[in-house]
Structures are given as C-alpha cells and as structure tokens.
Amino acid sequence: MVQDIDNDKNQDVVQDIDDNISAEQVDEILRKYDKGSNFRVLKGKVNIFISAVLLCFSLFQLYTAIFLGMEPMILRSIHLAFGLSLIYLLYPAKKNMPKDKIHPMDIAIAILSIIVCLYVVVFYKDIVFRMGLITSTDMVIGLLAVVLVLEAARRVIGLPMVIISTLFIAYAFLGPYIPGQLAHRGVDLNNFAQHLFFTTEGIMGLPIGVSSTFIFMFLIFGAYLEKTGMGEFFINLANAINGKSPGGPAKVAVISSGMMGTLSGSSVANVVGTGSFTIPMMKRLGYKPEFAGAVEATASTGGQLMPPIMGAAAFLMAEITNTPYVEIIKAAAIPAMLYYFGVWSGVHFEAKKQNLLGLPADQIPKFKHVMKTRGHLIIPIIAVMFLLIQGYSPIRAALGAIVTTLLCSYVKKETRLSFKDIVNGLINGARNALTVVAACACAGIIIGVVTQTGLGLKMGSVIVGLAQNKLFLTLFFTMITSIILGIGVPTTANYVITSTIAAPALLMLDVELLAAHLFVFYFGIIADITPPVCLAAVAGAGIAKAEPMKTGVQATRLAIAAFMIPYIFVFSPRMIMIGTTPLLLLFDVVTAVIGIICVASGLTGFFKAKMSNIERFLFVAGGVLMVLTKAYFVAVGLLFITIVYIIQKKKSSVPQGAI
Secondary structure, three states: OOOOOOHHHHHHOOOOOOOOOOHHHHHHHHHHHOHHHOOOOOOHHHHHHHHHHHHHHHHHHHHHHHHOOOOHHHHHHHHHHHHHHHHHHHOOOOOOOOOOOOOHHHHHHHHHHHHHHHHHHHOHHHHHHHOOOOOHHHHHHHHHHHHHHHHHHHHHOOHHHHHHHHHHHHHHHHHHHOOHHHOOOOOOHHHHHHHHHOOOOOOOOHHHHHHHHHHHHHHHHHHHHHHHOHHHHHHHHHHHHHOOOOOHHHHHHHHHHHHHHHHHOOHHHHHHHHHHHHHHHHHHHOOOHHHHHHHHHHHHHHHHHOOOOHHHHHHHHHHHHOOOHHHHHHHHHHHHHHHHHHHHHHHHHHHHHHOOOOOOHHHOOOHHHHHHHHHHHHHHHHHHHHHHHOOOOHHHHHHHHHHHHHHHHOOOHHHOOOHHHHHHHHHHHHHHHHHHHHHHHHHHHHHHHHHHHOHHHHHHHHHHHHOOOOHHHHHHHHHHHHHHHOOOOOHHHHHHHHHHHOHHHHHHOOOOHHHHHHHHHHHHHHHHHOOOOOHHHHHHHHHHOOOHHHHHHHHHHHOHHHHHHHHHHHHOHHHHOOOOOHHHHHHHHHHHHHHHHHHHHHHHOEOOOEOOHHHHHHHHHHHHHHHOOOHHHHHHHHHHHHHHHHHHHHHHHOOHHHO
8 A cells, every 4th residue: 555755765766777677676666665565574484374364364354254244343353453463563663673583572562452452352242331431441452552553554554644643632632722613622531542442433433344344355356366467467458559659658557557556555556566567668668767657656546546446445435425336436437537538648748749659569469369368357347346336235246356356267377376376365465454454443543533523524614714615715725635634645544534634624615425525535645646745656756767856746747637627526516427417428528528638738738739838828728617617618718729729730730840
C-alpha cells in the first residue's frame, strides 16, 4: 500500500540504474518508497514459522468467509491479533535494524498484541454484560491497544497516518481548551479507552470490519492473479493495442497501470511494478525522464479510482454510504474512464509535439497471440463482476473469483499454479493485508474520536462558514482538506479519513451523498501525485532517474482531469448516473471528452501544430467551460475552441519551415 516518505528523501531520489531495471533494483526501489514492502527477509526455521502464521491467517479468513458464523467483534479481534503480531514480527522498529532476524523486543510486543486483542475474545460476554462500564484492567488494555495500533501503523505505513491520528487523540482530550466552533467538553481516559477499543465505533469499527471480510478476500484474489502472470498479460495486451501509435510506450503505461491499479490497492507498488518495464521503454523512445516517471505515476494512481475494486475503497464506500456495491461501481465508472482519457490525451499530444513514434513492429506482440496465451486470465475478473451484478455479496464474489482464478490457471501450462504456488498465494495475500490491517485500525482511532466528539459536523461547519455558504468555495476548501488528509495514507484509510472529516461540509450544502464521497475520495487519492510530497511521482522519478519535484509537476498536469471531474459530478450528478437519461448522459460525456481534450492539448501547447500562449489560454478556457455542462457555458466554450481550431488548421496546412 501507499506509504510514507520523508520530505528530505525527495532530494535523494535519483537512482544510479540503467534503463533496463533488474529484479533486484525493482525490489530496492519498492522497499525504499513503499514501507509496506520493506519487511524482514528471514531464513531457516524462523521463516518457516512466520510463513506458517501467515498461512494460518489466510486459512482463518477463508474459513470465516465460507461459513459466515462468527460474531463481528470476535472476528475483528482475531483479525487484529494476527495483523498486529505479524507486523511486529516482520517490520523492524528502525531502518538500520537487521532485516534477517527478529529483535527479542519485537517478539515480546507481538505476544503483547495477541494478549491485548484476544482479551476481547476471552472476556467478550463480560464486556457485553457490563454495557459500557469498564474496569481498570479494561482501561489499560484499551490504551495499550491504541498505542500498539499507532506503532504498527508507523512501521508499516509511516508517520503521516500516525501524526494525523495523534492530532485527533489530542483533540479528544483538549476539546475544552479549543476556542470557537471546534470546542467540545472533552473525554476522560475511561471513556476514551472504552469507546475506542470495546465498541464498534473505534478500532474495532467499520474499517477493520471490512478489512476482515471483503478486503482480505480480494487481496488473496489479487495474489493469485499476480501468480498467474496477470501483470505481464496486461502489459502485453496494452502493447498490442497501443504500441504502434505515437508515444506508444507511454500509452501502454496508461492502459496497463489502469488495469493493474484497481487490483493492487497501492499507487507506489503499482508504479514500481509496471513502471520498471514501461518507464525505460518511454525513455528509449525519447520522452524526458520527468515525463516518463509522471506518466507512470499518474496512471498508477488512477487505478485506485477505477472500478470494480478501486483499491478496496469501493467496499468501504458501499458500507459507509449504505449504498449497494453495484451502484458504487456504476457511479465511479464514467469519471474513472474520463480520468484515464485525460491522461491518455496528455500523453498523445506530448508525443505529437515531440514527434515521437510508436514502437517498432517487431517489438509489439500480436493481439491474437496475447489473447491465445493468456486471454483466459480475464475470466476471473469477468466472473467477479458478474457475481456482484447478480447481487452476491462482495465476500461471496471474491470467493468465487478465487476459485475461478485457480481453475482458469490450469487452462494453459504457462499460467498453471502448482500446490506450492497456491500456498504462496495465501502467504502473500496475508502479507499484503498487513498494511490494510494497520491502516484500517488507525482509521478506526480517527473515526472513534470523530464519533465521540462530533468533530465531523464541527469541521463541516467551519469549512462551510469559511466559504460563506457558497458551494464552489466549499468545494475548493474541501479539495484542499482532502489532499492534505490524503498525504502518505493508504487508499482504504484515505477514504475513511476524508469521508469522515471533509465530506460532511458538502452534505450540509445538499450535495448528493455519492457525489460528496467520490469528491473527497478523488482528491485524497491524487495527493499521491500532488507536490510537494507526491509519493507515487517520487517513486516514478526513482525509476526514471528524474528530479522528483519536476516529475510531480508533470504528473499534476497529466492528471488535470482528476481536478476537473469531481467538480463536474457535484454540479451535474448525471455523470455518476444520478437523475439522468441516456440522452443527457451522452451530452455530458461528449462535452466532458471535448473539454478534456482541449485542456490536455492547451496545457501541452500542441494540437495540430504548436500553440501560441493566447491559443493555449483559449483552448484551456474553452475546455473548462465545456466540462461545466451548462448550455451557455458550453456555447462560449465551443466558440473559444472553434477559434483555436481554425488557427491550428491553418498552421498545420503551412509547411513546417514556413511557419
């Protein structure tokens, strides 16, 4: 998952690597920029023991998913016990600690984590019968749980998430001393410990509940897809489709990263995984290193916005908004496709501007061959979509997808999974879940404070007050808040935090529920490519040997559609399938597509020929007016666009040397 990176590292990102990236170099970059990938590499009996525990974690989750008979509080406690203990055993407290052995202190903390979490299981009936009254032992256990979750999050996610959570905890206790609308009566240690650990409003709340059910199953599904070679299939398929066109490798990055991104749940991991192949290709074709890194970062980040999984946030959104999952993916589909169309357009016009051609024919795989050798790997993705649309719960759909993946792997020898691969898939799925466990537990702390103090509504009132009840200003302030809250935070926790803190402001102004939640989710996610931190862009710069901030600026330019689309579906919810008709939806999509083309072209400075500054301004302005969907804005936008189009057509008809 997306992890923290210290700001000073932004200046030390350049890697001395060749254009051909070795597996060792990929692993080194991933470990440097993705804290969730920087786990201990153990050997011998210790490795066997840890692998066995990871395997038991997956088997336990599969058992509960199949039989669905466990009390939610008990399930979440055992899930958290596995997660916290494994984090302490696999992730060292400091960077300079040995990675090939476990420190005795970490073993002790792992055992303490198990005791704290299983305390809820052992004394569950007593806790229920006390009906909110807690003993001094309960209080100590509750406070220990908060500390253990924060330290686990620090190790596997990074400081931003911990700092945000700590600020919320401080707010809970300092409420009476805060002036203005954010003041509250404060909490004591007993109430704090009880609310955060012994109810389903805090650590054991909705995020960890979704982690222990839907998300874990989809992580196993993703681990098996990876084992079958799905990543290679996506890259080859994208090459076959777009390799010949101008700027082919960059378009390959856009398509393949989009397809993989929705399954990976991590912008940084996706950048490193697909970028190790696509970025060197882009550089060899002639793209500047900053642009190559930016393309991969932008495309990989967009994967979190792409249905059906959306980095697992889709399941959380369905639960939090009490909206059927199918409605979530229907609402998110068109905005996500427009996002990728915007990135693709930016890549296309940059290639035309620099006169970059596609890949040579001998380097492009044949579409028929790609589909013949690995095309059957699409079946599990189709299966999961079919099951969800048919009304099966996400957990049942995920189980069906896992079984389908295992069966489909046997169609071809090169994708066939051995018994060892099946076991390793379960182990990798559990290891990938550790970041999610820490993120969801930490997000639970934030939710607990919000529900205990009423901060969500208070924060919403402050934002609306600053905006003087004006919707556009409220959207702008909410955008800034969401980007700040999204810095260095994994997808699932990112959505939980932004929907809890930022979304209420929009709901106060009667913005549609799904529109408000998608709005804050979009801006929380694109924090990964927004300077100054821009984790995904920094990772892309590491592979491209580029300057991080320049890469971040380029990524922001390429992702301009992501800054426009949320405003579109707030002002016109028809874009997310609310109150629309086929004709109105077609109008909105066509105007949005034209607008995105014009903005991408204007920012690049090329359409049919190079643009003057006035042409660029008119094209960008016209594009922005087009996406506002109102007839009078569209009319003015079309006028601007037509003027520039006529000028560009005349320029393109003149021989290049004569211009």
